[in-house]
Amino acid sequence: MKQIFEALEKDARLTPEQISAMTGIPAAEVKKTIKKAERDRAILKYKTIINWAKLGEEEVWALVEVKVVPQRGVGFDAIAERIYRFPQARSVYLASGAYDLAILVAGKTMQEIAVFVSEKLAPLETVQGTVTHFILKKYKEDGEILQGGEGIKRLPVTP
Amino acid sequence: MSKTGSTHIKLPHSCISQKVSDIPPSGIRKFFDLLSSMEGVISLGVGEPDFVTPWHIREAAIHSLEKGYTMYTSNQGLPQLRQELAKYLESCCGLSYDPENELLVTVGVSEGLDLALRAILNPGDEVIMPDPCYVAYPACTSLAGGIPVQVPTTEKNNFKVTADDIERRITQRTKAILIGYPANPTGAVMVKEELTQIAELAQQHNLLVISDEVYAQLVYGVEHTCLASLPGMKDRTILLDGFSKAYAMTGWRIGYAAGGQEIIKAMTKIHQYTMLCAPIMGQMAAIEALKEGNSEVGTMVREYDRRRRVMVKGFKNIGLSCFEPRGAFYAFPSINITGMTSEEFAEKLLMEEKVAVVPGSAFGQCGEGYIRCCYATSLAEIQEALKRMGRFMKRHHTR
Incomplete structure (x- = not known):
């Protein structure tokens, strides 16, 4: 069954028939397995990795380090939940080290992110401090190299 | 007056x-x-693979260049590489080779094959090999002064060579059996029982076996058996393998030969006068591949397996019968149904649909009626190729 998800993770547009051809698992069974994984939220959603810069769209990203005071009984979970409900917070991680939460924030402009951090994030009661790192350039995202890449260099016919 | 560089001198025919x-x-x-x-x-x-050599292997080679490793190595290859190879052969096949005397690092399996044949053949000695087989087997045998004796294999028998068929071709002059499984061009794999029969035959008739196992790690749902690991075969077998296919390192040109001390010594003698040593950068990369490259091999094998299934099923869907290849990265469908020769088919397919395949006849008479299709190509390309070939088959489906 793992083969089904490995194939889907590489290309979410594969049909059950195509996955069946790749894995030898009957298409009906592939369909059933995927449906169940969707219900169980083992598959969360199907998305596309878009290189927005290539489309001429402005998009600003920042990595925000957040230091918080953990709360009795709920640890970091309660504050994490407060934060991840903001749509601007695209990814939220609990990290070890100098800070507690690492948050990837996206916005149209730097101003928009600055407003989010200063007016929404920083004032939260248990937040002790934030450090905002604006992303200057994206080289690789979700395993995909955004510019250049390896390209095909082999000859068309070889022994 | 003739321009500089162009020559009008007719060389005597006999110069070649x-x-x-x-x-x-x-x-x-x-x-x-x-x-x-x-x-x-x-x-x-x-x-060859469509993957680029895994980054950590390339990075190790870059590091070695930065450190100034640009020299010759010992003729036999870097001691560390031979030690890693010995460890690898021990862990994968339970074989124990002495890195000092029983292993030789070569410039790809191609050089290993040439050395092996030149080291063992006297003029007129015969080497038995399957037909179809990799293009270099008969050519290198002839170049080494030997006579290639080809054993027909058929789709009916999944392109495996049988001990019986080999035995019928053994003469006083037979010196060795040369096989390469998983096979290029057919994708055929031979399992332990089948190889055991060949091993027994070699022992009965006191023959050497050259076993090209460069695709050993690329098998799907079957286990590869190293011929040298069969009882009594270690000293009788010249095992040839390399990094090109499994680690996607074709351009690095690193292979190796493992065998009895006497034969490796003889091969090293030729190697030291002709090649000196394999390139050090490639050897450095090979060390890294052996130490840290296993997970990438697994990832690539899983990906080839997906593509293999898509291609074989796709051929069947468009009316090309294709036996199930279980190794390497080739499918070898029959084009009999079109009534064309392999070469006609390949040429027409290229001209009409811009899909390049290799005619099976390039690999021997028994390859006639087949084409070799490599599935080390992205799934999207395989699917597009299948679509084009489907159109082609609709037009040329005659029988």
Whole structure:
């Protein structure tokens, strides 16, 4: 069954028939397995990795380090939940080290992110401090190299 | 007056040796010339991975260059590489080779094959090999002064060579059996029981076996058996393997030979006068591949397996019968149904649909009626190639 998800993770547009051809698992069974994984939220959603810069769209990203005071009984979970409900917070991680939460924030402009951090994030009661790192350039995202890449260099016919 | 560089001097015909003149040019190369002038071609004609060498292996080679490793190595290859190879052969096949005397690092398996044949053959000695087989087997045998004796294999028998068929061709002059499984061009794999019969035959008739196992790690749902690991076969077998296919390192040109001390010594003698040593950068990369490259091999094998299934099923859907290849990265479908020869089929397919395949006849008479299609190509390309071939088959489905 793992083969089904490995194939889907590489290309979410594969049909059950195509996955069946790749894995030898009957298409009906592939369909059933995927449906169940969707219900169980083992598959969360199907998305596309878009290189927005290539489309001429402005998009600003920042990595925000957040230091918080953990709360009795709920640890970091309660504050994490407060934060991840903001749509601007695209990814939220609990990290070890100098800070507690690492948050990837996206916005149209730097101003928009600055407003989010200063007016929404920083004032939260248990937040002790934030450090905002604006992303200057994206080289690789979700395993995909955004510019250049390896390209095909082999000859068309070889022994 | 003639321009500098161009020559009008007619060289005497005899300036090329008879031996070389007698060898036909590789049927694969012929296709390359045709192809190089075309655009938009999907090539299933390659014989190498579409993956680039894993980054950590490349990075290790870069590091070694930075450190100044640009010299010759010992003729036999870097001691550390031979030690890693010995460890690898021990862990994968339970074989114990002495890195000092029983292993030789070569410039790809190609050099290993040439050395092995030259080391063992006297003029007129016969080498038994399957038909179809990799293009270099008969050519290198002839170049080494030997006579290739080909054993027909058929789709009915999944392109496996049988001990019986080999035995019928053994003569006083037979010196060795040369096999390469998983096979190029057919994708055939031979299992332990089948190889055991060949091993027993070799022992009965006191023959050497040259076993080209460069695709050993690329098997799907079957286990590869190393011929040298069979009882009584270690000293009788010249095991040839390399990094090109499993680690996607074709351009690095690193292979190795493992065998009895006497034979490795003889091969090293030729190697030291002709090649000196394999390139050090490649050897450095190979050490890294052996130490840290296993997970990437697994990832690539899983990906090839997906593509293999898609291609074989796709061929069946468009009316090309295809036995299930269980190793390497080739499918070898029959084109009998079209009534064309392999070469006609390949040429027409290239001209009409811009899909390049290699005619099976390039690999021997028994390859006639088949084409070699490599699935070390992205799934998207395989699917597009299948679509184009489907159209082609609709037009040319005659029988």
